[in-house]
Amino acid sequence: MNKKSNALQYHLMLAPGMLFIIIFGLVPLFGIAIAFQDFIPVKGISGSKWVGLDNFIYMFQLDDSKRILFNTLYISILKMLMQVIVPVGTALLLHELIFNRAKRWFQTIIYLPHFLSWVILAGILTDMLSEQGIVNKLVKGVFGQPVFFLGSNFWFPIVVVLSDVWKEFGFNAIIFLAALTAINPALYEAAEIDGAGRLRKMWSVTLPGILPTIVLITTLNIGQVLNAGFDQIYNLYNPLVYQSGDIIDTYVYRIGLVQYQFGLATAVGSMKSLVGFILIFVSYRLAAKYANYRIF
């Protein structure tokens, strides 16, 4: 009897939050209908003409589609690799550091960029990489010529990946650091008795110790592979680099809210959502199977 009244209280606690989740999370799902319409806002979903799969067929015929899919995958896979390698490296270095005060300071500072917005960072980057900026001052000093980093299809993806690493590596290192502290110290002692030096211990004890975490993070990242980072790219790019920088999200924004092709934008968006959903589902299953991870 007590349990029942408790459950009622729990439902009450959840009610306000669930209301918002339903309104802003579930109700928009019905809007996917737009993807099957020649949608005209004033007529609404009920008044607009149904066109079946036309938007989807058009999407696959579009020359842009392949390029955008390629850019999205290319940028996000590069980011994914870098966001494992650099944070793991940083965590290992921090772990080896014997100066505790300095260690704490370093940790505090390397998390900081994570909390700054891409608007701010894009503002800073745009200036640094401009012709008068600090980076080009160096480049000019060495090569004699400035480089237009944000206007070149070669440099743009590189800038995107490197600036993403710069912003997030410290924050991502937390997870690996946490995994490192969980390694049994007895293993190090045993390795020492067997004559292992510092590098050997790092290679044979530390790395295998955090391998499960590395596998877990990588697996979970697979689900995010279609998210190449809207905020970052939207704030950094310009028409000169649409060729190399346009990703699914920026494209949906442009054709939807700038060019008002609502049906097409929703078709592209819902396709992305569907594929992303499947990928996340699969990656969570893999994580549960191989890394013994459950989100709840």
Add this chain to the structure above:
Amino acid sequence: MLPSAKQRIKTADILLLLLMLFITLLCLLPLVYIISLSLSGKSAAAAGKVTLFPVDFTFYSYKYMLSDHRFFEAFGVSVKRVLLGGAINFVLTILMAFPLAKERSEFKSRNLYIWVIVFTMMFNGGLIPWYMVIKNLHLIDTLWALTLPTAVPIFNVILLMNFFRNLPKEISEAATVDGAGPWRMLLTISVPLAMPAIATVTLFSVVNHWNAFFDGMILMNKQSNIPLQTYIQQLVVQPVISSTTRAEDLINFSQRTFNAAKIVVTMLPILVIYPFLQKYFVSGITLGSVKE
């Protein structure tokens, strides 16, 4: 490897310290650069002379900023948004995480709720349907458009839920025996015990509200309603000197140093609250995310 005080300091340790120092400075350099730029004179900035220290030190950009009423309007919108949105997030995150942290045996519907929540986190209708829902609710151009769609930060709910789950069961059992109901348990036991985790998720949600620019860009039509990041974003994307700029000002400042000053002021609140809250979030996120 736990370092002991007696451990000998070797050359390798010094090199490692220097390497980490270099990496750490690399994180700070762009911020130092933009601050220097905002404090530099116009001609020095235009000539690209500014590196890590201001050249021709001047507060002119900041003084000029005081006359930019749009900046302050946008700043005000952002402050209101953080206070209202942060408060909504704070209450709802706690209210949702607590019952969801219960075992299924205590709360049968738990798994159903979890599935709905995780489903909406992973699968959504996309930009256009989302926009239309907000438009149909007549939230456009109101503060609610910026605060209600993000009322439940699902990621934070899951973090806090995991934290609640790791609290010792004995405490809540003892409280139940003493006759405490769910609300009393939540307010007098779980919340005080979870302060580090709550501080962490609050930091996350406040920072998210402060940093968001996109919703301000598409959901707010009137210039006076846009939040600070959206305003800064407009400066970055369309850097035009406004027609109201007076000629004598142009002699003294450049758009570049002026924008730098705005960027500095925009990131200032984060830099100010960060040291106070960061000591919590390491333990908060570690306990919430890594489960044994």
